[in-house]
Amino acid sequence: MTKLDVYDPAMCCSTGVCGPEVDPALVAFAADLKWLAEQGITVQRYNLGTEPQAFAANPQVLKEMEAGMDRLPILAVDGHIVSTGIYLTRDQLAAKLGLAAKPKITIKADGSSSCCSPKSGCC
Amino acid sequence: MALPSVDIRILFFTGKGGVGKTSLSCATGLALAEAGRQVLIVSTDPASNLDEVLGATLSQAPTAIPGAPGLFALNIDPEAAARDYRERMVGPYRGILPAAAIASMEEQFSGACTVEIAAFDEFAKLLGDPAATTDFDHVIFDTAPTGHTLRLLTLPSAWTEFIASSTGGASCLGPLAGLEKQKALYAATVAQLADAGATTLVLVSRPEHSALREAERTRGELAELGVTNLRLALNGVFTAAKPGDAIAEAMTARGRQALAAMPPGLARLPRTDTPFLPRGTVGLDSLRAMGADRISAPPSYLPMPEIAMPGGLDALVAEIAAAGHGVVMTMGKGGVGKTSVAAAVAVALARLGHTVTLSTTDPAAHVQDAVEGKVPGLTVTRIDPEREVAAYRDEVLAKAGGGLDMAGRAMLEEDLRSPCTEEIAVFRAFSRTVDEGKDRFVILDTAPTGHTILLLDAAEAYHREVLRTQAEMPDAVRSLLPRLRDPAFTRTIIVTLAEATPVHEAERLQADLARAGITPFAWVVNQSLLASGTTDPLLAQRGTYEVPFIERVVGNPSRRTALIPWTA
Numbered sequence: 001m002t003k004l005d006v007y008d009p010a011m012c013c014s015t016g017v018c019g020p021e022v023d024p025a026l027v028a029f030a031a032d033l034k035w036l037a038e039q040g041i042t043v044q045r046y047n048l049g050t051e052p053q054a055f056a057a058n059p060q061v062l063k064e065m066e067a068g069m070d071r072l073p074i075l076a077v078d079g080h081i082v083s084t085g086i087y088l089t090r091d092q093l094a095a096k097l098g099l100a101a102k103p104k105i106t107i108k109a110d111g112s113s114s115c116c117s118p119k120s121g122c123c
Numbered sequence: 124m125a126l127p128s129v130d131i132r133i134l135f136f137t138g139k140g141g142v143g144k145t146s147l148s149c150a151t152g153l154a155l156a157e158a159g160r161q162v163l164i165v166s167t168d169p170a171s172n173l174d175e176v177l178g179a180t181l182s183q184a185p186t187a188i189p190g191a192p193g194l195f196a197l198n199i200d201p202e203a204a205a206r207d208y209r210e211r212m213v214g215p216y217r218g219i220l221p222a223a224a225i226a227s228m229e230e231q232f233s234g235a236c237t238v239e240i241a242a243f244d245e246f247a248k249l250l251g252d253p254a255a256t257t258d259f260d261h262v263i264f265d266t267a268p269t270g271h272t273l274r275l276l277t278l279p280s281a282w283t284e285f286i287a288s289s290t291g292g293a294s295c296l297g298p299l300a301g302l303e304k305q306k307a308l309y310a311a312t313v314a315q316l317a318d319a320g321a322t323t324l325v326l327v328s329r330p331e332h333s334a335l336r337e338a339e340r341t342r343g344e345l346a347e348l349g350v351t352n353l354r355l356a357l358n359g360v361f362t363a364a365k366p367g368d369a370i371a372e373a374m375t376a377r378g379r380q381a382l383a384a385m386p387p388g389l390a391r392l393p394r395t396d397t398p399f400l401p402r403g404t405v406g407l408d409s410l411r412a413m414g415a416d417r418i419s420a421p422p423s424y425l426p427m428p429e430i431a432m433p434g435g436l437d438a439l440v441a442e443i444a445a446a447g448h449g450v451v452m453t454m455g456k457g458g459v460g461k462t463s464v465a466a467a468v469a470v471a472l473a474r475l476g477h478t479v480t481l482s483t484t485d486p487a488a489h490v491q492d493a494v495e496g497k498v499p500g501l502t503v504t505r506i507d508p509e510r511e512v513a514a515y516r517d518e519v520l521a522k523a524g525g526g527l528d529m530a531g532r533a534m535l536e537e538d539l540r541s542p543c544t545e546e547i548a549v550f551r552a553f554s555r556t557v558d559e560g561k562d563r564f565v566i567l568d569t570a571p572t573g574h575t576i577l578l579l580d581a582a583e584a585y586h587r588e589v590l591r592t593q594a595e596m597p598d599a600v601r602s603l604l605p606r607l608r609d610p611a612f613t614r615t616i617i618v619t620l621a622e623a624t625p626v627h628e629a630e631r632l633q634a635d636l637a638r639a640g641i642t643p644f645a646w647v648v649n650q651s652l653l654a655s656g657t658t659d660p661l662l663a664q665r666g667t668y669e670v671p672f673i674e675r676v677v678g679n680p681s682r683r684t685a686l687i688p689w690t691a
Contacts, residue, residue, distance in 0.1 A: 010227040049228050052216045062220070069223045 002097055003042040006033070007061050007074040010049035029087040039099055048072065125397045126151050126414050127354045131323040133250070133315070135264045136356070138327035139337040139458055143358040145624075146404035147327055147397065148265040149176050149196075150413040156193035160260040164196040167246050172624050173198050173265060178406050183245070185259075190407050195259070199245045250315050319352035326392070327356045330378035334458070339386040355392040357382075361399035364660055370652070371659035373691035401664040403623050424658050427666045432654055433677060433684040436464075439645050440471040442683075443564070443614060447477075450560035450606070451644075452567040454636075455618035456628040460649040464618045464687070465568035472564050473501040480504060482556045483568040506552045515539075515548035557606055557613070607641060614644035619676060621648050621669035626676060633679070645683035646676050654688035 033043045046054035055061050064071040064084055071084040075096075082096045093099075127134075129151065136144040136151075145166065152162045163185055166173040174181050177196055179188050183203070185195040213228050220228075249255050249262070256262045315321055324345060328338040342353060361378055363371035397413055404413055443451060451468055453461040462483065469481040482504045516539050520532075559565050606612050615636065619629040633643055652666035653673065677684050 010224075048220075048224060050212075052213075052220060052224075052228060055224070056216055056219045065224055066221050069221070069227060 001040065001042055003044065003078055004033075004036060004093075004097065005054075005076040005079075006043070006045045007055060007058075007072060007076070008045060008047045009069070009072040010047065025087055028090075032090045032093055035090065036093060036097065036099075039097075041097055041099075125395060126154055127323075127325050127356050127393075127395050129155060129261060129323070131321065131352070132260070133262050133264070133322045135322065135324045136327050137324060137341060139334050142327045142329050142334050142458060143397075143404070144327045145173055145176050145265045146410065146413060147325070147356055147358055148263045149173070150397075150404070150410040151325075152194055152196075152261070152263045153191055153407065153410045154414045155261055156191050159193065161193050161258060162195065162261045162263065163256060163259040164194070164263045164265060165199065165249060166196075166265045167199045167201065172627060175624065175627060176405055176410070188407075201245075204245050317349040322350070323352050323354060324350055325354045325356050326389070327358055328389075329359045329458075330357055330361075330381050332381045332384065335381055335385055335389060339389050342388050342392075353392050355389055355394040356397065357394065358397045359399045360396045361661070368657055368659040368662070369691040370655045370657035370689060371662055374662070374689075399661065399665075401661050402668050405623050424660045424663055425667070427653055427663050428670055430653075430670055430674065431677075432673070433648065433686040435687065436467055436471065436647070436685050439616070439647075439683060439685050440468060440475070443468070443644075444472055444475050444477060446611065448560060448563055449611070450557050450565045450567060450613040451616060452613065453616045453618050453647075454632055454643075456625050456632075459618045459620050459625050459629075460687075461618045462568045464616065464647050464649060465566050467687075468616070469501055469564070469566040470498050472566070473498045476500065478563040479566060480556070480559055480563060481566045481568070482506060504556070506556065508548070511548040511552045515551065560606070560612065610642065610644070613641075615641060617643045617646045617679075617681075618649055619646065621651055621653065621672040621676070623672065626672045629676075643679070643681045645681050645685060646679045648673055648676050648684065648686045650689045651686055652689050654686055655690070657689075 033045065037043050048055055055065065060076075060081055061074055064074055064081065073085070073087060074081055075083045075088060077096055083092075088096065126147070134148070134151070136148040138144050148164055152164045156162045164173065164177075173196055177188050177194075178190075179186060179196065181196050181198040183197055183199060185197050188194040188196060209229060213225060216228070217225055326338045326341055328334040338355065345351070345353065361371075361374050363375045366372065400409065400413060402409065404410060443449070451465070453465040453468070455461050465483075466481060469479045473479045478500050480502045483506065519539060520536070553567075556565055556567065617629050617633060619625045629646070636643060651669060651673070652662050653669040655662075655666065657663055657666060673686065
């Protein structure tokens with residue numbers, strides 16, 4: 001079974017509502033992961049703030065973090081890192097995991113925040 | 124009876140800040156210990172002065188009180204508990220994870236949430252685990268100011284429901300994740316609180332309208348939580364020794380009026396009256412006097428000493444008015460009259476022709492009462508946490524929930540049920556209000572000490588978060604902390620009474636503000652009996668007792684002090 005591991009920056013919740021302003025990209029990403037799980041993908045999410053052991057135990061992840069904290073979030077499929085510093089969209093996730101990408105959810109486009117920039121903390 | 128009778132093992136004291144919860148719980152504990160019982164007093168108040176009242180250096184483990192065999196006390200400092208918790212979570216990864224990762228983890232554990240959770244965790248250990256207090260016949264909790272107490276009491280069921288309904292660990296458990304294992308302990312804590320056979324709750328109030336109203340609100344909220352084994356303890360009941368003194372008569376009359384108008388829910392509770400004590404309640408002897416049914420008044424009036432007294436508010440108001448706009452915040456321990464000082468400053472500024480908004484984050488919100496009659500140019504607003512939370516939830520759901528499928532929306536709604544949500548919502552309201560000070564005067568009557576500090580801490584944490592992220596951010600939020608730290612924009616007035624504990628607490632508050640980079644603009648000594656002209660023997664004794672405290676306040680670093688007499 002295909003496994004997706006997500007290494008999040010330290011944040012107090014996965015949808016970002018705990019920040020001073022909600023990040024729609026994080027909200028959408030949380031929903032996308034749920035969709036992936038429904039497609040039979042094993043999804044495991046680690047928050048640096050509460051599950052540091054997962055980061056410490058993975059040499060590849062550690063190496064990325066030493067290069068810079070902006071490498072988080074890190075996404076790994078079956079142990080291989082497939083993206084750093086970005087939350088992939090549902091289409092991108094589906095492509096990395098070899099799934100047909102539908103049904104697609106849409107975020108109301110307000111022009112500014114369809115995705116996190118690589119430098120943002122995303123929460 | 125001067126003290127509540129105790130027939131139950133666990134006792135909570137709760138009430139508005141400054142009503143004497145610590146004094147009464149210590150006096151009750153001391154009386155029980157002197158009757159041969161083993162008693163443990165526990166403070167969970169972030170602004171606790173248990174050490175001072177008992178005259179002992181306390182820690183997070185039970186400490187024997189010198190001079191009182193059988194009496195033990197411990198102090199849970201939620202901020203210290205949070206630091207310990209943070210270190211437990213982060214410490215093992217130092218040297219393993221990159222320094223930047225460690226720093227970002229620490230930042231996540233620096234918020235108000237972590238303080239609350241750490242405090243509750245300590246509280247649950249004592250209450251939920253019988254072995255923790257098995258050596259004691261009685262455990263007395265000197266709880267925090269009312270808002271905090273209620274959060275503490277409502278947390279168990281909130282967390283229990285939250286843990287039960289959270290699936291897959293993907294949601295907003297946040298800092299609580301490390302505590303999830305303790306579900307059984309939390310369940311035991313919830314059961315303990317609602318069990319009338321194990322727990323009694325004493326509502327402490329003074330014979331004043333606002334304190335009684337607050338006690339009634341607490342009673343109602345506790346009833347909703349299933350806590351009904353309540354007592355009412357009235358502290359500081361005063362009766363003029365003889366007629367003829369305007370101050371003493373006014374004080375007596377105000378107390379009687381307040382008691383006559385006591386809400387029926389409170390009036391039905393078993394009640395004890397503790398008399399007005401002229402010399403404070405610091406030290407074991409004072410605590411014993413508190414338990415005595417009668418106190419011996421001095422035989423006759425002894426004139427109060429004459430000292431160089433600070434002036435009234437006028438000079439402060441003139442200096443503030445000269446700035447033309449900005450924010451004034453009154454701070455101090457609950458019950459010292461922050462609201463009335465804020466209102467007096469707001470009214471004075473409005474009368475000078477300025478546009479003024481008077482706003483409160485105090486959950487009890489007596490601001491409306493304090494501003495009697497309408498003053499042109501003055502607007503009164505309130506930061507209502509419940510309303511702010513509702514508005515925030517609606518805004519988030521409208522903004523982020525629209526494009527989500529059912530499952531995504533359910534997850535978002537679950538995250539919005541987290542305790543962090545209230546904190547964020549209130550913070551946003553606070554920043555909006557401060558923002559209005561750009562072109563007018565905004566007078567903020569802030570909530571009691573501990574809460575105020577958490578609010579500022581939260582502001583700082585969010586400020587750093589704001590700089591770190593590039594998410595869209597209201598300008599009001601972005602500029603909040605620099606504004607709070609700008610002495611030309613924000614002026615903080617520390618309000619105190621000329622008594623040991625309020626002065627001590629105000630000094631701690633000043634030190635906390637200094638850590639946040641804020642220096643107070645001025646100090647105000649409120650309700651001074653020394654300046655009131657009373658000739659009542661008891662009140663004059665209290666007035667004389669004020670002298671060293673007024674002298675101490677005059678020496679404060681802001682170099683501006685005003686004094687407001689007790690007026691009939």
